[in-house]
Amino acid sequence: MRPNRALEIGTGLFVLLGFAALFFLTTQLPGSGLSLGTESGFRVTAKFDNVGDLKGGSPVSMAGVTVGRVESVGFDPNDFRAIVTMRIAPEYDRIPVDSDASIQTQGLLGGKYVGLGPGGSETYLKEGGQIEFTQSAIVLETLVNKFFANFSSRGSDGGDSDKASSDVAAKEDAK
Amino acid sequence: MSAAAPVVDGPLVAMLRRVGAVGVFFIRVLAQCLPALARPRLVVHQIYNSGARSLIIIMLCGLFVGMVLGLQGHDLLARFGSEDALGVAAALGLLKELGPVVGSLLFAGRAGTALTSEIGLMKATDQLTAMQMMAVDPLRVVVAPRFLGGLIALPLLVAIFNVVGLFGAQLIGVQVMGVDTGAFWSQMQAAVELDDVAEGIIKSLVFGAACSLVAVYEGYHAAATAEGVGLATTRTVVNSSVLILVLDYMLTAAFL
Numbered sequence: 001m002r003p004n005r006a007l008e009i010g011t012g013l014f015v016l017l018g019f020a021a022l023f024f025l026t027t028q029l030p031g032s033g034l035s036l037g038t039e040s041g042f043r044v045t046a047k048f049d050n051v052g053d054l055k056g057g058s059p060v061s062m063a064g065v066t067v068g069r070v071e072s073v074g075f076d077p078n079d080f081r082a083i084v085t086m087r088i089a090p091e092y093d094r095i096p097v098d099s100d101a102s103i104q105t106q107g108l109l110g111g112k113y114v115g116l117g118p119g120g121s122e123t124y125l126k127e128g129g130q131i132e133f134t135q136s137a138i139v140l141e142t143l144v145n146k147f148f149a150n151f152s153s154r155g156s157d158g159g160d161s162d163k164a165s166s167d168v169a170a171k172e173d174a175k
Numbered sequence: 176m177s178a179a180a181p182v183v184d185g186p187l188v189a190m191l192r193r194v195g196a197v198g199v200f201f202i203r204v205l206a207q208c209l210p211a212l213a214r215p216r217l218v219v220h221q222i223y224n225s226g227a228r229s230l231i232i233i234m235l236c237g238l239f240v241g242m243v244l245g246l247q248g249h250d251l252l253a254r255f256g257s258e259d260a261l262g263v264a265a266a267l268g269l270l271k272e273l274g275p276v277v278g279s280l281l282f283a284g285r286a287g288t289a290l291t292s293e294i295g296l297m298k299a300t301d302q303l304t305a306m307q308m309m310a311v312d313p314l315r316v317v318v319a320p321r322f323l324g325g326l327i328a329l330p331l332l333v334a335i336f337n338v339v340g341l342f343g344a345q346l347i348g349v350q351v352m353g354v355d356t357g358a359f360w361s362q363m364q365a366a367v368e369l370d371d372v373a374e375g376i377i378k379s380l381v382f383g384a385a386c387s388l389v390a391v392y393e394g395y396h397a398a399a400t401a402e403g404v405g406l407a408t409t410r411t412v413v414n415s416s417v418l419i420l421v422l423d424y425m426l427t428a429a430f431l
């Protein structure tokens with residue numbers, strides 16, 4: 001077959017376009033994937049009792065502005081807590097060391113993110129720093145369980161024999 | 176099997192035989208793939224034929240599939256008050272299902288039929304026989320390059336389909352329906368894992384192999400008449416469409 005200039009240029013363009021699309025899909029879509037150029041900034045860690053379903057790549061935000069991303073979520077076998085490593089963008093280098101970190105939820109059904117609240121210290125977080133004050137994720141099931149436990153403890157005054165009527169009494173109590 | 180009387184197979188046996196014949200043909204083609212790669216120009220020509228020439232239809236359909244996803248996804252998610260998740264819904268829907276499946280169905284219709292009718296016509300005009308008489312294996316110079324071309328072209332087409340589809344979903348969701356751009360992209364990036372992308376790529380590779388195999392098989396085994404070539408082309412579209420959907424179910428079940 002004789003070399004055909006138009007054919008080879010067309011194929012080359014097609015293959016290039018295809019690989020560009022593949023590259024875009026693999027690097028740009030997954031936040032925790034092979035992202036390029038996000039290695040700047042400094043790392044800080046925080047220990048939480050419960051991180052919920054926080055994942056690597058989740059945003060770290062302060063006053064609603066994303067200042068960094070969660071790099072990894074690990075487990076410390078010594079004190080049975082989760083270690084969250086965050087990478088904060090270099091321009092946010094004036095976060096006080098006594099700031100607090102909490103796990104929060106985006107909207108009702110959204111993913112988890114780390115919210116930072118500023119402290120009052122004059123010294124600032126830097127590479128390798130640790131945030132001491134943390135608040136765990138609010139697990140909806142635990143909340144519901146507590147709610148019902150409250151109800152049943154208040155209702156148990158009337159005895160277990162007529163649980164239905166005691167529940168009604170508890171509801172009226174609540175009103 | 177007796178040589179005297181021709182054996183008439185029941186439908187079940189006939190189907191089994193057909194599957195076996197496709198399997199044997201697949202292995203014969205695979206065996207010729209490495210020698211075919213030694214002549215890259217033939218493969219490049221087929222990538223052009225089945226890939227580059229399907230580009231326009233793939234991009235056009237990808238755009239509209241993405242736009243429909245934007246509309247339907249927005250309508251559905253608005254009922255739960257979570258329009259911001261539109262990016263996630265569109266990206267996962269496109270990457271894992273719509274891209275590979277719709278892309279492969281289009282590929283079967285656009286490129287598969289062309290392969291079948293081309294090879295079938297070569298057979299009907301005795302070109303394949305002529306090659307064999309010159310000690311040129313038609314599997315090596317005709318079938319294997321076309322199979323490889325389809326196998327390489329389809330994953331690339333599907334990737335382009337996905338990107339254009341995402342653009343379409345973004346166009347409708349963000350520009351028309353007013354979803355926040357930041358929420359659209361950041362939620363997508365937070366929810367899409369590399370595994371989801373890999374699932375789509377593996378699916379498109381498998382579908383590419385299936386589509387190309389069916390197309391070259393039907394062409395190579397077409398009856399050497401005008402009618403036979405027409406029938407073979409129809410069978411290509413029907414068989415590859417069914418095969419794509421069945422394989423899609425199996426692969427999805429395997430990945431979940």
